[in-house]
Amino acid sequence: MDKIVIIGNGISGVTAARHIRKNSDSEILIISAETEHFFSRTALMYVYMGHMRFEDIKPYEDWFWEKNRIDLKFDRVEDIKTDTKQLVMKSGGSINYDKLILAVGSKPNKFGWPGQDLDGVQGLYSFQDLESIEANSKNAKRAVIVGGGLIGVELAEMMLSRGIAVTFLVRESKFWGNVLPDQEGKLISRHIQKHHVDLRFNTELDEIIADENGRAKAIKTKDGEIIECQIVGLTAGVSPNVAFIKNTNIEVERGIKVNEFFETNIKDVYAIGDCAQFDQGVNGRRNIEQVWYTGRIMGETIAQTVTGNRLAYNPGPWFNSAKFFDIEYQTYGWVFAEKLEGEADFYWEHPKGEICIHVVWDEVTGLFKGLNVFGVRMRHDLFDKWLRDGAGVDEVMANLSTANFDPEFYSHYEKAIVAQFNAETGRNVELKAKKWWRNLIRN
Amino acid sequence: MKNLKYTGMVIFLIGLAIFTTTPFLGNVKMTEAVMLETLDEQKLGNLEVQLREQLLDKEFSSAFAFSRAFIGIYEAKNEELKANKEWGQVMHTKSASVALDLSRASNNGIVTQNKWLFFFLTFGLGIIGALFYIIVDLKLKGPPGIKNDGIYHDTATNRGWIGVLTAVWLVTFYIVLYFHPYIMTDAISLTDPVKGLFKEGAMASQWFLYGLLYCTSMLVMGVRMYIKYRHNKYQIVRTTSVLFFQVIFAFLLVEILPLFGLPGRDLKNAMPLDYTFLYKYNIQELLDAGQFGMFLIIWGFVLSIIVVPTLVYFYGKRWYCSWVCGCGGLAETLGDPYRQLSNKKLWAWKLERWLVHGVLVFAAILTVFVGIHTFTSLGGVNDGEGVSTIMGISAFDVRDWYGFMVGAVFAGVIGTGFYPLFGNRTWCRFGCPLAAYMGLVQRFKSRFRITTNGGQCISCGNCSTYCEQGIDVRAYAQKGQNIIRSSCVGCGVCSAVCPRGVLKLENGPEAGRFGNEGPIVLGNDGFQLNQ
Numbered sequence: 001m002d003k004i005v006i007i008g009n010g011i012s013g014v015t016a017a018r019h020i021r022k023n024s025d026s027e028i029l030i031i032s033a034e035t036e037h038f039f040s041r042t043a044l045m046y047v048y049m050g051h052m053r054f055e056d057i058k059p060y061e062d063w064f065w066e067k068n069r070i071d072l073k074f075d076r077v078e079d080i081k082t083d084t085k086q087l088v089m090k091s092g093g094s095i096n097y098d099k100l101i102l103a104v105g106s107k108p109n110k111f112g113w114p115g116q117d118l119d120g121v122q123g124l125y126s127f128q129d130l131e132s133i134e135a136n137s138k139n140a141k142r143a144v145i146v147g148g149g150l151i152g153v154e155l156a157e158m159m160l161s162r163g164i165a166v167t168f169l170v171r172e173s174k175f176w177g178n179v180l181p182d183q184e185g186k187l188i189s190r191h192i193q194k195h196h197v198d199l200r201f202n203t204e205l206d207e208i209i210a211d212e213n214g215r216a217k218a219i220k221t222k223d224g225e226i227i228e229c230q231i232v233g234l235t236a237g238v239s240p241n242v243a244f245i246k247n248t249n250i251e252v253e254r255g256i257k258v259n260e261f262f263e264t265n266i267k268d269v270y271a272i273g274d275c276a277q278f279d280q281g282v283n284g285r286r287n288i289e290q291v292w293y294t295g296r297i298m299g300e301t302i303a304q305t306v307t308g309n310r311l312a313y314n315p316g317p318w319f320n321s322a323k324f325f326d327i328e329y330q331t332y333g334w335v336f337a338e339k340l341e342g343e344a345d346f347y348w349e350h351p352k353g354e355i356c357i358h359v360v361w362d363e364v365t366g367l368f369k370g371l372n373v374f375g376v377r378m379r380h381d382l383f384d385k386w387l388r389d390g391a392g393v394d395e396v397m398a399n400l401s402t403a404n405f406d407p408e409f410y411s412h413y414e415k416a417i418v419a420q421f422n423a424e425t426g427r428n429v430e431l432k433a434k435k436w437w438r439n440l441i442r443n
Numbered sequence: 444m445k446n447l448k449y450t451g452m453v454i455f456l457i458g459l460a461i462f463t464t465t466p467f468l469g470n471v472k473m474t475e476a477v478m479l480e481t482l483d484e485q486k487l488g489n490l491e492v493q494l495r496e497q498l499l500d501k502e503f504s505s506a507f508a509f510s511r512a513f514i515g516i517y518e519a520k521n522e523e524l525k526a527n528k529e530w531g532q533v534m535h536t537k538s539a540s541v542a543l544d545l546s547r548a549s550n551n552g553i554v555t556q557n558k559w560l561f562f563f564l565t566f567g568l569g570i571i572g573a574l575f576y577i578i579v580d581l582k583l584k585g586p587p588g589i590k591n592d593g594i595y596h597d598t599a600t601n602r603g604w605i606g607v608l609t610a611v612w613l614v615t616f617y618i619v620l621y622f623h624p625y626i627m628t629d630a631i632s633l634t635d636p637v638k639g640l641f642k643e644g645a646m647a648s649q650w651f652l653y654g655l656l657y658c659t660s661m662l663v664m665g666v667r668m669y670i671k672y673r674h675n676k677y678q679i680v681r682t683t684s685v686l687f688f689q690v691i692f693a694f695l696l697v698e699i700l701p702l703f704g705l706p707g708r709d710l711k712n713a714m715p716l717d718y719t720f721l722y723k724y725n726i727q728e729l730l731d732a733g734q735f736g737m738f739l740i741i742w743g744f745v746l747s748i749i750v751v752p753t754l755v756y757f758y759g760k761r762w763y764c765s766w767v768c769g770c771g772g773l774a775e776t777l778g779d780p781y782r783q784l785s786n787k788k789l790w791a792w793k794l795e796r797w798l799v800h801g802v803l804v805f806a807a808i809l810t811v812f813v814g815i816h817t818f819t820s821l822g823g824v825n826d827g828e829g830v831s832t833i834m835g836i837s838a839f840d841v842r843d844w845y846g847f848m849v850g851a852v853f854a855g856v857i858g859t860g861f862y863p864l865f866g867n868r869t870w871c872r873f874g875c876p877l878a879a880y881m882g883l884v885q886r887f888k889s890r891f892r893i894t895t896n897g898g899q900c901i902s903c904g905n906c907s908t909y910c911e912q913g914i915d916v917r918a919y920a921q922k923g924q925n926i927i928r929s930s931c932v933g934c935g936v937c938s939a940v941c942p943r944g945v946l947k948l949e950n951g952p953e954a955g956r957f958g959n960e961g962p963i964v965l966g967n968d969g970f971q972l973n974q
């Protein structure tokens with residue numbers, strides 16, 4: 001019987017283990033140096049903010065693992081001997097494997113800033129980061145957050161929940177500029193400022209200044225401004241956590257190199273999740289994908305391959321979501337920061353400036369390509385179907401009422417949206433009455 | 444702003460403290476007239492001598508002291524009668540309620556002399572303080588949105604010491620209310636003026652005090668719900684609905700109907716939650732009340748047998764549990780700060796199924812016993828005494844057991860008293876037979892479900908944490924399955940707190956109700972998804 005060892009108990013490793021168990025009786029071992037049990041990384045902020053306890057962000061109760069015969073080991077893998085199929089453990093000794101799945105995730109980027117390793121300077125990624133931010137928050141009055149992306153906003157929200165003022169340095173001229181189009185970036189920037197975050201665009205970190213005890217006491221921007229602070233949050237993206245793999249035989253570039261079957265250059269060694277780097281992005285995606293959902297999809301897929309049904313990574317249409325303070329965001333398909341050539345788009349914003357919808361389609365064929373929504377929920381199933389079937393933008397706009405996923409009694413804006421859409425694009429879409437949504441999927 | 448909040452809290456606590464001290468502010472002296480007027484012939488016959496000797500015209504510094512003395516005499520006499528096998532003379536009225544009547548009529552303490560003043564010092568200060576405390580959140584907590592910051596850092600809401608103290612207070616209150624109401628003689632009397640608004644000079648009962656307190660708590664904490672969920676229309680509409688049904692149906696109508704000579708009944712209280720409906724005295728009273736009484740009898744049956752299951756089929760049991768019901772109403776307003784404390788573990792779910800269905804069976808047995816007794820006696824069997832013993836078990840015993848264990852201890856003491864420890868729906872989840880009945884319909888034959896939005900769940904756990912019914916919502920959502928659980932009361936809070944827009948309460952065709960059946964979540968095209 002095969003012994004399958006998975007390094008990493010994040011979403012990708014755990015999904016793989018669960019699905020391997022569904023398909024086979026193999027021995028399964030998950031190793032992690034972070035926490036004994038799987039927890040939801042995306043929910044770390046809520047523990048700090050007091051919405052939940054740590055035990056509440058564990059998606060499975062602790063008995064789950066034994067019941068499903070998934071062995072757990074709380075230890076660090078120091079080295080991988082691929083020729084003898086052995087893992088060298090930090091606690092001493094070694095572990096054999098027949099098949100090895102690397103699901104080792106990411107680590108926060110540090111760009112060699114002077115002072116980046118001082119006390120009080122940290123990223124937000126791991127359980128240990130949660131512990132240290134808890135400690136760093138004692139007596140803190142101001143935090144400077146570097147890097148305008150999702151995790152930066154979460155960190156800002158966390159700080160404010162404890163009454164710690166936030167200065168937020170964003171290198172670009174707008175928030176999350178490499179992902180969001182201008183309009184959405186502005187909408188979110190306004191909302192962040194409404195929460196009294198001191199948001200600085202076009203501002204870069206130059207260095208972090210230490211006090212006499214080696215703690216951060218201020219930062220200096222590239223413009224020479226000095227901002228006093230007790231916490232510096234580094235949230236300028238993440239990159240694959242591959243340091244310990246670099247000196248093994250496994251091929252590593254930015255991430256662990258894999259083909260679409262997650263196979264590395266070494267037989268029986270696979271990589272999934274944040275740490276995997278494809279030769280070429282699959283289905284037009286990036287070649288390193290660092291989101292929860294892709295980790296899960298990769299875990300589902302690799303489980304097939306290691307249990308004898310070799311299956312290629314084939315994710316459906318792209319989707320993602322996030323929340324910026326009080327505004328939820330969902331996206332289906334691709335809406336790029338800059339429109340691609342041949343794309344047309346339409347943007348509607350509610351007069352109060354906290355709800356918007358942005359639709360992109362092919363200028364010539366009318367093919368629907370993607371949608372961003374802020375402050376409105378949409379049905380994943382419908383958009384997934386539209387994107388896979390190659391629906392036209394008119395069909396999408398006509399069925400917006402059915403696609404809406406907001407709770408009952410919420411105000412609806414589809415009429416205004418479609419009216420403005422018709423006026424701006426010269427198209428002639430008639431908004432259809434809301435139907436039971438599955439009727440749209442079935443026909 | 445913060446200071447304003449603290450000031451509100453202080454005012455509230457002063458009101459609460461005065462309310463809590465009222466039992467020590469009495470001054471009870473029973474006169475001959477009161478004694479003769481309050482006690483019936485049998486009791487007078489049994490007790491008059493001792494009462495004259497020991498209690499008459501004596502001053503007691505509290506209703507409690509007086510009542511203990513009275514109850515001592517009363518119980519001793521009953522013991523003596525039983526020992527002498529003088530069954531005909533044994534008194535069946537609960538000594539506590541006789542004591543309450545006597546001390547109500549004999550109390551002349553500072554509270555009873557200044558009822559309006561004390562009403563203001565307790566209810567008034569409580570309401571004003573609480574509203575201050577709540578309303579400043581409009582500014583303090585920032586723009587509209589889910590603001591659960593610090594809930595698990597706050598000892599009031601994380602089972603810390605404030606929570607424990609709150610629970611002790613509430614449990615004590617319920618024990619006094621149900622079993623030793625004479626202790627709250629003074630608290631009851633300070634609501635006399637409000638009772639008087641309905642009927643000149645009428646005296647409030649302990650249930651009037653309770654009803655008033657219940658409505659006030661719901662209204663004040665309802666304001667908190669309006670502020671907390673001002674971005675969420677489902678919550679606003681639902682809160683308005685429970686407040687409406689509590690204040691109009693459970694309180695005002697029950698007070699007003701008797702003014703027109705009609706029986707005051709809560710028209711929305713459905714069997715088997717309303718377990719006294721079939722009691723002989725109730726049916727008799729309704730029969731005596733002419734056409735309206737007849738209507739109430741028929742409505743009682745129609746409500747439970749037709750209206751309840753039909754509406755559950757169309758909308759899920761939420762139409763009752765979190766839109767109409769009084770217990771649910773209190774849980775959704777006063778109890779909202781405690782919703783995260785419900786237990787989400789698998790064993791709790793197992794326990795829930797045993798308990799709640801056990802109570803349902805118990806309620807069914809009660810209904811059969813009481814039903815047979817009531818209708819046989821109304822039908823004239825046994826000279827109108829009816830059949831009260833079935834298979835050697837007395838219907839009166841079944842009534843007493845149920846009334847004590849389920850009606851008082853489970854629904855009151857545990858159900859509400861333990862809000863700050865076990866969460867706000869302990870009764871609804873583990874004890875309510877109506878909920879169990881509706882749950883069966885909801886689970887097996889209903890158009891209601893909570894739809895999971897494809898693959899958008901990030902397993903964060905907010906939904907499960909804030910589910911007051913202890914449903915592990917995430918366990919379904921992260922698999923792309925819809926949530927169909929008999930215990931879901933459709934409060935909509937899981938959907939409200941989800942940061943990724945994953946959950947939607949909705950009614951639709953039964954086909955495909957359970958959502959994704961396969962192991963693969965939407966978003967992975969490597970597999971054929973079951974559609």
Ligand SMILES: Cc1cc2nc3c(=O)[nH]c(=O)nc-3n(C[C@H](O)[C@H](O)[C@H](O)COP(=O)(O)OP(=O)(O)OC[C@H]3O[C@@H](n4cnc5c(N)ncnc54)[C@H](O)[C@@H]3O)c2cc1C
Pocket residue numbers: 007008009010011012013031032033034035041042043044045075076077078103104105106124125126151154241244272273274275289290291292293295320321322901
């Ligand atoms: C704060 C935060 C919020 C996020 N929010 C979202 C979101 O809303 N939506 C979204 O789609 N994505 C979000 N993400 C990204 C998402 O969480 C990640 O993409 C995902 O968790 C990656 O999963 P993974 O299984 O690949 O790796 P990880 O979850 O990083 O798991 C890797 C595990 O392997 C362990 N490990 C590594 N090396 C070793 C070793 N040598 N020995 C033993 N153990 C080892 C690590 O300690 C870690 O526990 C967020 C990330 C963060 C940090």
Ligand code: SF4
Pocket residue numbers: 893906909910911912913914916926930931932933934935936937938948
């Ligand atoms: S599942 Fe959701 S709607 Fe149902 S009771 Fe729980 S929180 Fe309320």
Ligand code: SF4
Pocket residue numbers: 899900901902903904905906907916917920921940941942943944945946
């Ligand atoms: S709150 Fe939403 S995202 Fe979080 S676990 Fe529940 S359904 Fe999933």
